[in-house]
Amino acid sequence: MAAVRANVRPFKTLDLYPTRSAPPRTCTRFRCSVAAPPRPRSYSVTLLPGDGIGPEVVSVAKDVLSVAGSHEGIEFRFRVMPIGGVAIDSVGVPLPEETLAAAKESDAVLLGAIGGYKWDGNEKHLKPETGLLQLRAGLGVFANLRPAAVLPQLVDSSTLKKEVAEGVDIMVVRELTGGIYFGKPRGFGTNDKGEDTGFNTEVYSASEIDRLARVAFEVARKRRGKLCSVDKANVLEASMLWRKRVTMLASEFSDVQLSHMYVDNAAMQLIRDPKQFDTIVTNNIFGDILSDEASMLTGSIGMLPSASVGESGPGLFEPIHGSAPDIAGQDKANPLATVLSAAMLLRYGLGEEKAAKRIEAAVMETLNRGFRTGDIISTGMTLVGCKRMGEEVLSSIDSQKALTASL
Ligand SMILES: NC(=O)c1ccc[n+]([C@@H]2O[C@H](COP(=O)([O-])OP(=O)(O)OC[C@H]3O[C@@H](n4cnc5c(N)ncnc54)[C@H](O)[C@@H]3O)[C@@H](O)[C@H]2O)c1
Ligand SMILES: CC(C)[C@H](C(=O)O)[C@@H](O)C(=O)O
Ligand SMILES: [Mg+2]
Numbered sequence: 001m002a003a004v005r006a007n008v009r010p011f012k013t014l015d016l017y018p019t020r021s022a023p024p025r026t027c028t029r030f031r032c033s034v035a036a037p038p039r040p041r042s043y044s045v046t047l048l049p050g051d052g053i054g055p056e057v058v059s060v061a062k063d064v065l066s067v068a069g070s071h072e073g074i075e076f077r078f079r080v081m082p083i084g085g086v087a088i089d090s091v092g093v094p095l096p097e098e099t100l101a102a103a104k105e106s107d108a109v110l111l112g113a114i115g116g117y118k119w120d121g122n123e124k125h126l127k128p129e130t131g132l133l134q135l136r137a138g139l140g141v142f143a144n145l146r147p148a149a150v151l152p153q154l155v156d157s158s159t160l161k162k163e164v165a166e167g168v169d170i171m172v173v174r175e176l177t178g179g180i181y182f183g184k185p186r187g188f189g190t191n192d193k194g195e196d197t198g199f200n201t202e203v204y205s206a207s208e209i210d211r212l213a214r215v216a217f218e219v220a221r222k223r224r225g226k227l228c229s230v231d232k233a234n235v236l237e238a239s240m241l242w243r244k245r246v247t248m249l250a251s252e253f254s255d256v257q258l259s260h261m262y263v264d265n266a267a268m269q270l271i272r273d274p275k276q277f278d279t280i281v282t283n284n285i286f287g288d289i290l291s292d293e294a295s296m297l298t299g300s301i302g303m304l305p306s307a308s309v310g311e312s313g314p315g316l317f318e319p320i321h322g323s324a325p326d327i328a329g330q331d332k333a334n335p336l337a338t339v340l341s342a343a344m345l346l347r348y349g350l351g352e353e354k355a356a357k358r359i360e361a362a363v364m365e366t367l368n369r370g371f372r373t374g375d376i377i378s379t380g381m382t383l384v385g386c387k388r389m390g391e392e393v394l395s396s397i398d399s400q401k402a403l404t405a406s407l
Helices: 002-006 054-071 085-091 097-105 128-139 152-157 206-222 237-252 263-272 284-297 336-350 353-368 386-406
Strands: 042-050 075-080 108-113 143-149 169-175 187-190 196-199 226-231 257-262 279-282 307-309 315-317
Touching: 042 054, 042 085, 042 097, 054 075, 054 108, 054 336, 054 353, 054 386, 085 128, 097 128, 108 128, 108 336, 128 315, 143 206, 143 284, 152 353, 169 206, 169 284, 206 226, 206 237, 206 279, 226 237, 226 263, 226 284, 237 257, 257 263, 263 279, 263 284, 279 284, 307 336, 315 336, 336 353, 336 386, 353 386
Parallel strands: 042 075, 042 108, 108 315, 169 279, 226 257, 226 279
Antiparallel strands: 143 169, 143 307, 187 196, 307 315
16 A cells, blocks of 8 residues: 555546546646556545434445445445544544544545534534544645536426526535635634634635646536636735636636636525536635535535545545534435545545446436435425435445346
8 A cells, every 4th residue: 555655546537527538547637647556446445424414324325335346346444433523522532643544544535524512612622623624634635626516306406496407517626724714823812992802814825726726727627618716806815816826827727718706796696697607616615605505506415525635645525514413313314415425435536437437327316216315305206214315326226237237
């Protein structure tokens, strides 16, 4: 494994849709041409179920990974580690050293969700969310890809009119390890009137913007060639630099059509006419908010996967939703965001395109067969829980296999 880690991994081409071209065996994303090392067929995956619905959805995704992998001759070595609230309760910190070490040593990391009411009042360093931010920073996964595509089967689950929602296919490229989430100074203080204050700092360096923008241009190039950079450059200095750097980089990507939009307008345009967007690139906090908004175009936040990647090392794959404490432990969670994150893990984390496609096709087939969790239910469909949805995806994988065998 050490030899693999010393090289750029073969994984991360940025074609996020299964119907498009297969990934090359060299890394194009960062303009390097290092030959891909021989591809192992046995992978270590660190599972971080976390809190709330996290364990429920990760359990389904683990089974789906195992079965899809077995059909493609892939074996997984899973290691389950604590993060978030469960880690605080068991070892006193939201990201135990052992968890970060295991994640770094593995080939890919799959996370469920963290957080819950129980820990909401904790000090910052003892919040589950702090553990997640430490994990992202520790893995150096600065580029967070959040695809929001309206599947034909779920057009009626969108809260928007059919003609507005149909055909939406957006990729949000969110900066993940900088900006106001990590900027200093931050903290609590007192102003000159003796009032309590709380403060954070939105700060970006040119190199942080450049590396993320390059990923976004490459994503856009492989999609429909349109990149919209979302900022607040009419007010914020960090956004002014953001816009300047993104504009400068555009000359390296003359085949990509770059536009800029203020974030308040972008929030409105996403609802007014979402089909105008192809790829969106934005900072950490705007990306957090806009991707939740974009998820609702597709019917439910329970459908949206994500992949977070850095320049080297394992990627982090997680649904964009949280721990959903309101439905945790009730077998009501939609596991498909995590199942689709597992597909992204195979494609972008491990370069296992066929297995990724197998999972995505099984999800489509399961929806075609009418199975829906409560968040995406519509008239005439069959309401199922989290576990049953997982079983139906597994059965769809097996029926694909049977079909292939009979051809
Ligand atoms: N990456 C993460 O781990 C992550 C992301 C967001 C929020 N959180 C944490 O999760 C906790 C709850 O946050 P929140 O309520 O603002 O957001 P949330 O995403 O957990 O839930 C928002 C709403 O969406 C629903 N929902 C979310 N995922 C679903 C799924 N898979 N299937 C069906 N319905 C689903 C929930 O039931 C809830 O009504 C907080 O502690 C927050 O910090 C964690
Ligand atoms: C839980 C929180 C730290 C996290 C974020 O803000 O990045 C979440 O909202 C997400 O979208 O993954
Ligand atoms: Mg979020």
